[in-house]
Amino acid sequence: MNEKALNPIVKQVLELGPPLLFFAAYLKMREQTYTIGGTEYDGFIVAAGVFVPILLASIAILWKLTGKLSRMQVFTAVMVILFGGLTVWFNDERFFKMKTTLVYGLFAVILGIGLAQGRSYLAWVMAEFLPMTDEGWMKLTKRLALFFSGLAVANEIIWRTMSTDAWVKIETFGFPVLMFVFLWSQIMGLQDHIIEDETDKTT
DSSP states (O other): OOOOOOOHHHHHHHHHHHHHHHHHHHHHHTTOEEEETTEEEEHHHHHHHHHHHHHHHHHHHHHHHHSOOOHHHHHHHHHHHHHHHHHHHTTOTHHHHHHHHHHHHHHHHHHHHHHHTTOOHHHHHHTTTSOBOHHHHHHHHHHHHHHHHHHHHHHHHHHHHSOHHHHHHIIIIIHHHHHHHHHHHHHHHTGGGBOOOHHHHTO
């Protein structure tokens, strides 16, 4: 199936909608206890369980509209299903909180393996959208691997030492904002390595 163009606003709504809905559901449910199938679940567990089908629906709509899913989207879906399921099955919120550590940590490991081989797996995923020299990709990959490692460590410290309220807010808003600022600063700093489209030069 060929990839189809998608309105950027629709894309942002589908990508940002699920975590924002999880945040809203958590705020509404956090003080409540729900009995389901004879087992009591607190609001966080229920919100985490609700988040799974919401994310899957969002990804399914993205696939339907674009005809394509990125490897990162597929990986994220698998991790959310796995750890969301474990959270509900064992009635233990720690699984859902650890998911973030494992996602960031695995990204760092994958990028690190590529670097050890003298390759940029990041370029393999993103070169189509951001043409850049090999040197630029290697620099960005090294920095992003370190950044993901830092986020993984930060998440472990946050969920183990801070309240669930604090973790949910940082997970929903803090980490995405940090990611945006980091990537924006790196792209600005690597302008010398970005390859301009030849058609742009002639217009």
